[in-house]
Amino acid sequence: MNSSVKSVVRMHMKDRLSWFYLPWCIMLSSFVINLILAGTMQEEQLVTGGLASIFIYMLVSGIVSVQHTFPFALGFSVRRRDYYSGSMVMIVAVSLFTSILLCLLSYIEDASGGWAVELYFFHIPYITDGNALQQLVVFASVLLFMYLLGFAISSLNRRFGKMGLYTAAIASLVLGTLFVYGVIYLEWWKGIFDFFDGRSAFEVGLLLLPVSIVLSGISYALLRRSTV
Amino acid sequence: MSAIVEAKRLTKTYGSFTAVNNVSFTIEPDKIYGLLGRNGAGKTTIMHLITAQLFASSGELLVFGQEPYENERVLRQTCFIKESQKYPDTFRVTDVLGTAAMMFPNWDEGFAKRLLTDFNLPLKRRMKKLSRGMLSSVGIIIGLASRAPLTIFDEPYLGLDAVARNIFYERLMEDYAEFPRTVILSTHLIDEVSKLLEHVIVIDGGQILLDEEADSLRGRAYTVTGPSAKIDAYAAGKPVIHQEALGGSRAVTVFERLGATDQKQAEALGLQFSPVTIQQLIVCLTTRSSEQKGAYL
Structure with missing residues (x-):
């Protein structure tokens, strides 16, 4: 890692609020509410989707991050390539760090019988079926994918402006409609069902990685020609 | 020593609008340049081109003898302070200065600290909450303390009062005397800076109207x-x-x-x-050129 890439990582590190405090505050407040609910219900176990908040946060974070830090870094004479590399290092590190915490919480949740009130917030059927390493891969891969999706959207905006975003939105709407048509009328659903049937969350997580890499590559191509 | 910036037939167009039109100039080392002209003359565009933040439509541009685009060697030696600089919403003054300290290899922390006291800046305040003048002081501190061999100031003191502007001129001259470097200063307050300037380039309508030593300009x-x-x-x-x-x-x-x-x-x-002061001269020339293109030049 050259010194400029390191500086970009350290620039990101200065924003601990956006990278760490905020996502955890949002998710943990959802957790606390669920904990109170589970405590008062008493009867059955409570499985919630509150965990999704951190993944959605990553999408938003990817969008906001390019918007705020790209013009800032370029204004400080940083190369586009170094900005990109530094941001990628940061997001991989954050994804891994967040995943480790999530795995730990998932383990504690399971071991403590859902925090003694049968609340399943981090330890969710299918998602956390595998061993610790597999769970880590699932969490990290989804976090990474969500962030990079946001990063790519924001890079598109940086490169082609609003028109670029509109064009992409319309194109994906058309493609999405055609795809749904294919799924229903051309019976693609059978193939899709067969593809996912029996695959663990771990395998799906692995399959998501190349998609993330493509998103990352697209972002780089866009940022390389972006101006401030 | 060879030129710091060499522009040949540099052109930048946006659709049918030509912001910079076939401009050629040379910036020599260790001098203070004034890049002057009216609003929309193309000054800011030229400065963005020099720092590879914009791409030229045509022409040739060498900075430190090389193309600036994605060029680590060139960019490391360049500091561009602009009025429109964006900062992350969550960043405080101290975060921005800390980032600048990492990005600019010649950064002088002691000098930055002294400037902070000069400008009376609250370190812990978020950039979002700063007044226009304070925002300008942050830029000035970075521009001075970075000691980049090529330092560019684009309208660096929007919202700054006369006292603060004077501090800027004084610190710039003191530090420039001790650490000579190339400075490009773009401003509307020509009278205030004219004693600082060693060379003046006047842009009007995307073209160079005047490119002369400040001393020779005074008797022009x-x-x-x-x-x-x-x-x-x-x-x-x-x-x-x-x-x-x-x-x-x-x-x-x-x-x-x-x-x-x-x-x-x-x-x-x-x-x-x-x-006739440099400011009066430039006002006359740029007013005139919008009526009657390029007469006597």
Whole structure:
């Protein structure tokens, strides 16, 4: 890692609020509410989707991050390539760090019988079926994918402006409609069902990685020609 | 020593609008340049091109002898302070200065600290909450403390009061004397900076109107005042760039060096001379060029 890439990582590190405090505050407040609910219900176990908040946060974070830090870094004479590399290092590190915490919480949740009130917030059927390493891969891969999706959207905006975003939105709407048509009328659903049937969350997580890499590559191509 | 910036036939177009039109100039090392011109003249675009934050439509541009785009060696030596600089919403003054300290290899932390006290900046305040003037001071601190071999200031003191602007001029001159570097200063307050400038480039309508040493510019034009009839006789056939009537008398600004014969002729007629400041000269030239393209130049 050259010194400029390191500086970009350290620039990101200065924003601990956006990278760490905020996502955890949002998710943990959802957790606390669920904990109170589970405590008062008493009867059955409570499985919630509150965990999704951190993944959605990553999408938003990817969008906001390019918007705020790209013009800032370029204004400080940083190369586009170094900005990109530094941001990628940061997001991989954050994804891994967040995943480790999530795995730990998932383990504690399971071991403590859902925090003694049968609340399943981090330890969710299918998602956390595998061993610790597999769970880590699932969490990290989804976090990474969500962030990079946001990063790519924001890079598109940086490169082609609003028109670029509109064009992409319309194109994906058309493609999405055609795809749904294919799924229903051309019976693609059978193939899709067969593809996912029996695959663990771990395998799906692995399959998501190349998609993330493509998103990352697209972002780089866009940022390389972006101006401030 | 070779040139710091070399632009040849540089052009930047946005659709049908030409922001910078076929511009060629050279920036030499260890000098303070004034890049002057009216709003929308193309100054900011040129500075963005030099720092590879914008891409030229055509032409050639070398900075430190190389193309600036994605060029680590060039960019490491460049610091561009602009009025429109964006900062992350969550960043405080201390975060921004800390980032600058990492990005600019010649950063002087002690100097930055002294400037912080000079400008009275609250370190812990978020950038979002700063007033326009404070925002400008952050830029000035970075521009000075980074000590980049090529430092560019684009309208660095929007919202700053006269006292703070004076601090900027003083610190710039003191530090420049100790650590010579190339400075490009773009501003509307030409009178204030004219004593700082060693070389002046005037841009108008995307083209270079004037590219001269500041010293030689100071004698480039003069104003004569006197009764209208005598002034008319004197000014006939001379390159007049500006005139003003005041009752029966008239003042004309002539764009040429005052020669001995002219001076004698005028004194015989009883006319009065006054020097023209760089600001007056540039105002005359840029006002004029929008009416009558490029006359006398």
